Amino acid sequence: MPEDERLPQPATADIDLVTVLHALGDPVRMTLLLSYADGAEHSCAPRDLGLEHLHKSTVSHHMRVLREAGVTTTRVAGRNRFVSLRRTDLDARFPGLLDALLAAAPAASA
Amino acid sequence: MPEDERLPQPATADIDLVTVLHALGDPVRMTLLLSYADGAEHSCAPRDLGLEHLHKSTVSHHMRVLREAGVTTTRVAGRNRFVSLRRTDLDARFPGLLDALLAAAPAASA
DNA sequence: CCTAGTGTTTGACGAGCATCAAACTGTTGC
DNA sequence: GCAACAGTTTGATGCTCGTCAAACACTAGG
Numbered sequence: 001m002p003e004d005e006r007l008p009q010p011a012t013a014d015i016d017l018v019t020v021l022h023a024l025g026d027p028v029r030m031t032l033l034l035s036y037a038d039g040a041e042h043s044c045a046p047r048d049l050g051l052e053h054l055h056k057s058t059v060s061h062h063m064r065v066l067r068e069a070g071v072t073t074t075r076v077a078g079r080n081r082f083v084s085l086r087r088t089d090l091d092a093r094f095p096g097l098l099d100a101l102l103a104a105a106p107a108a109s110a
Numbered sequence: 111m112p113e114d115e116r117l118p119q120p121a122t123a124d125i126d127l128v129t130v131l132h133a134l135g136d137p138v139r140m141t142l143l144l145s146y147a148d149g150a151e152h153s154c155a156p157r158d159l160g161l162e163h164l165h166k167s168t169v170s171h172h173m174r175v176l177r178e179a180g181v182t183t184t185r186v187a188g189r190n191r192f193v194s195l196r197r198t199d200l201d202a203r204f205p206g207l208l209d210a211l212l213a214a215a216p217a218a219s220a
Numbered sequence: 221c222c223t224a225g226t227g228t229t230t231g232a233c234g235a236g237c238a239t240c241a242a243a244c245t246g247t248t249g250c
Numbered sequence: 251g252c253a254a255c256a257g258t259t260t261g262a263t264g265c266t267c268g269t270c271a272a273a274c275a276c277t278a279g280g
Contacts, residue, residue: 017214018140025132028238044257055240060258062238079247079256094214100206104127136268154227165270170228172268189226189277 007067007074007081012089015070020094023069028054029062030105033085036072037102041082117177117184117191122199125180130204133179138164139172140215143195146182147212151192 010016024030028051035042035049046052046059063083066072070089075082090098120126133139138161145152145159156162156169173193176182180199185192200208 017211018135018137021131021140022135025128025135026238027128030128030131054238056257057241057259058239064258065237081257094210096206096210097214100204100210101127104204104207138268164268166227167229167271168269174228175267191227 005076007076009067009073009086010070012070012086012093015089015093017094019069020071020090023065023071024101026062026065028058029066032062032066033071033101034105036083036085039085039087041075041084044081044083115186117186119177119183119196120180122180122196122203125199125203127204129179130181130200133175133181134211136172136175138168139176142172142176143181143211144215146193146195149195149197151185151194154191154193 024033031050042048044056044059044063046054046056049059051059063072063074067074067083070086070093072083073086075084085098087098134143141161142159152158154166154169154173156164156166159169161169173182173184177184177193180196180203182193183196185194195208197208
């Protein structure tokens with residue numbers, strides 16, 4: 001058991017701003033971003049993400065969009081996948097953007 | 111000649127983050143944002159915006175999306191419309207977001 | 221007036237997207 | 251092995267979006 005695999009994701013230098021904004025320009029994926037903002041790893045279960053109303057395949061689709069945009073990373077461990085924010089990579093590529101988004105998002109829904 | 115009219119736009123408090131990100135999650139509208147980043151007013155002519163390849167009705171559509179999202183404001187003066195960034199409003203609603211976006215966008219296309 | 225200029229609106233079309241359901245892959249544990 | 255589990259993939263459906271073209275509205279200048 002060397003180390004867990006990761007699902008394919010763009011290199012930090014290849015993260016595209018418009019693609020990231022497009023990925024976050026959806027209420028479900030913004031909800032996911034806020035869930036991931038704690039820096040921890042999260043499973044893909046809709047009930048763990050406040051998305052009980054969505055089918056698991058729909059959630060899987062949204063997580064794929066976030067991962068392919070470079071927003072999240074997915075670690076494969078057995079039959080579970082653990083998703084987390086690529087905070088370091090995003091901060092390096094777009095300094096201040098993630099902080100501004102995370103500060104703005106709760107205010108927007110309040 | 112009292113004062114020029116403005117096209118309808120959301121109040122500052124009604125600007126929605128996801129709507130803004132959705133508006134900016136398109137390459138054409140990101141180009142427009144960068145044009146507007148100088149703080150000046152711009153006409154709607156595609157050739158003034160580096161969008162010669164697009165039909166004027168398409169540009170008009172994109173500018174409507176930006177205005178309805180709360181990103182820009184449009185002043186009507188005679189047969190011209192002058193579009194500019196709502197920088198003060200955006201900074202008040204989402205502090206740091208616009209600065210981060212404008213800093214990130216050129217780096218992304220470089 | 222009449223014409224030219226600036227920009228919007230409408231209609232149409234193709235592409236993409238969000239969603240669900242069902243089938244499928246791989247894993248854990250009995 | 252086998253059944254339960256976690257998540258993905260595929261197919262289908264309806265909706266949204268980006269684009270163009272043509273028609274329209276309004277203004278400015280002769």
